[in-house]
Each structure stands twice: as structure tokens, then as C-alpha cells.
Amino acid sequence: MxxxxxxxxxxxxxxxxxxxxxxxxxxxxxxxxxxxxxxxxxxxxxxxxxxxxxxxxxxxxxxxxxxxxxxxxxxxxxxxxxxxxxxxxxxxxxxxxxxxxxxxxxxxxxxxxLSRYPLFSETGAMLTVETPVKKYSMTEIANIVESNNSKFYGAFISFMSDEVIHVTIKISNENLGSIDETFDRYDYRIVEKYYSDEKTDLFKDRFGFFQKFIEI
Known part of the structure; x- marks a missing residue:
């Protein structure tokens, strides 16, 4: 690259x-x-x-x-x-x-x-979770997703202050309810989510992620 x-x-x-x-x-x-x-x-x-x-x-x-x-x-x-x-x-x-x-x-x-990579190309769910800066761990976020038998396609930090971090993640569509509950149990707050498995939403999905990257 x-x-x-x-x-x-x-x-x-x-x-x-x-x-x-x-x-x-x-x-x-x-x-x-x-x-x-x-x-x-x-x-x-x-x-x-x-x-x-x-x-x-x-x-x-x-x-x-x-x-x-x-x-x-x-x-x-x-x-x-x-x-x-x-x-x-x-x-x-x-x-x-x-x-x-x-x-x-x-x-x-x-x-x-960029659109060749799973973060953009795979159809799935988008979540933004909030966690305190001192508690932030990308490894833990990925483990929460994968422990619920869903695929973790990628993530990036979409907001950061002295107190909190927002992490936007792209995951597969399996067991989304369980993933929500697990994030809540580990004291993550879901501030934004978008679930879709429609192929027609693929381009919009890619473009949305690209725009978020640009705005960082």
C-alpha cells in the first residue's frame, strides 16, 4: 500500500x-x-x-x-x-x-x-461503541465480537477525547443481539449502530466508512 x-x-x-x-x-x-x-x-x-x-x-x-x-x-x-x-x-x-x-x-x-478490504467490501453490521480512555482495548472489543461467533472485519477510532473513545467496528451479521448484550455487560455503550444484510447497501456502506476515515 x-x-x-x-x-x-x-x-x-x-x-x-x-x-x-x-x-x-x-x-x-x-x-x-x-x-x-x-x-x-x-x-x-x-x-x-x-x-x-x-x-x-x-x-x-x-x-x-x-x-x-x-x-x-x-x-x-x-x-x-x-x-x-x-x-x-x-x-x-x-x-x-x-x-x-x-x-x-x-x-x-x-x-x-480500500474497497477491496473486508472492512469495506463485506456486507455486515456497523457499530460504534464508547469506552473510557483508560479502559480502551481493541483486543477486548474484537474478543467480544468473536466470542459470540461473529466475524470481526476491522475497526477504527472515530472519536477521541480526554475521557472517552468511540470505536467504529465492522462485523458479520451473526448473533448481533448477543453482541449488544455482551458489550453492555462489559460496560461499553453502543452510541450508533447500523445493521443490514442487503447487497444493495454495499456501496453506501463502503462510502460511509471512507467518509469517516477522511474526517478523522
Whole structure:
């Protein structure tokens, strides 16, 4: 799941001397949210599409709108998710340690890769349980699920404060009533749950988890 395994190279990196019109035309062709800028053979930053729509001249005129974000080629694909969310972008530039532009990764590529994993692909139940920070144990949460003969597909922390942690889990549909009772017996509070075994809900299920990851 390293970034270098997902790099696409078909999207150009512009120079400040290039025209805004050519950059705008490229964005229309690709449907991306940002263009990328290089300066002195190094990656310089990105400019959002909204700033290109009304401007004319060269990209130098928009230098004050440049945002600095990129991801290193040897990072993990999960490291890109916060960047997509923070910069409201559907494309992230990839650079090496010398800050040379290598290409990009797209949001759709990340989503497609993550959707292969049971956390997203398996139909099942979604639960969010609350536990005090001092009591938190992912091992115990998984054991509660598996001790009730249900499958534990994965989990992530969806909220954390100084006092409590919310853990969102994906499990199979077996023995859900018993799992609820066991969590209650071990002093976990179920704050959210969604049970479904309908195949038509699969895509919505995946997308919901992906959105929660982005918002962390």
C-alpha cells in the first residue's frame, strides 16, 4: 500500500510562466480539483480550480493562491486521506525526498484500493461503541465480537477525547443481539449502530466508512 505503487504520470506539472488558459483547459480535460506548479525543477505547490476560472494571463498572477501540499512516494496510501480532506482535493501530488514531482494519486484510486478490504467490501453490521480512555482495548472489543461467533472485519477510532473513545467496528451479521448484550455487560455503550444484510447497501456502506476515515 505504498504511494509509489499507485503513481499516475499523465497529469503535467506547470511552470509559473505557463498560461492560465492552458492550465484551465487541462483541468477541464482531466476533471481534477487542482493544478500543480514547479519552480526551479522542484515541486512548488498547487492551485485550486476555482482560482483559474476567472483569471487571465500567466500562472505567475496566481502565485499568491498556491497551497503547499504533497505526499512522499514512500508514504503509505492511508497517509493521503487527510490531505484529500484538508485541501478539498481529488488529486494529490507525489514527490521524492528532493521535492521532485513524480506524478499524482487520485481519490478514486485510493477508494478503489480500500474497497477491496473486508472492512469495506463485506456486507455486515456497523457499530460504534464508547469506552473510557483508560479502559480502551481493541483486543477486548474484537474478543467480544468473536466470542459470540461473529466475524470481526476491522475497526477504527472515530472519536477521541480526554475521557472517552468511540470505536467504529465492522462485523458479520451473526448473533448481533448477543453482541449488544455482551458489550453492555462489559460496560461499553453502543452510541450508533447500523445493521443490514442487503447487497444493495454495499456501496453506501463502503462510502460511509471512507467518509469517516477522511474526517478523522
Amino acid at each position: 505504498f504511494i509509489k505503487d499507485y503513481i499516475s504520470k499523465d497529469f503535467p506539472c506547470f511552470s509559473l510562466t505557463d498560461s492560465i488558459e492552458s492550465a484551465r483547459d487541462t483541468l477541464e480535460d482531466f476533471g481534477y480539483s487542482h493544478i500543480f506548479i514547479k519552480k526551479s525543477h522542484h515541486f512548488y505547490g498547487a492551485i485550486a480550480k476555482e482560482f483559474l476560472d476567472e483569471a487571465e494571463g500567466t500562472l505567475k498572477n496566481l502565485e499568491h493562491q498556491i497551497e503547499r501540499f504533497a505526499i512522499l512516494e514512500d508514504n503509505n496510501i492511508m497517509d493521503s486521506i487527510r490531505l484529500f480532506y484538508t485541501f478539498n482535493s481529488n488529486i494529490i501530488p507525489v514527490i521524492n525526498k528532493s521535492e521532485k514531482y513524480l506524478g499524482y494519486i487520485g481519490c478514486e484510486d485510493v477508494f478503489q484500493d
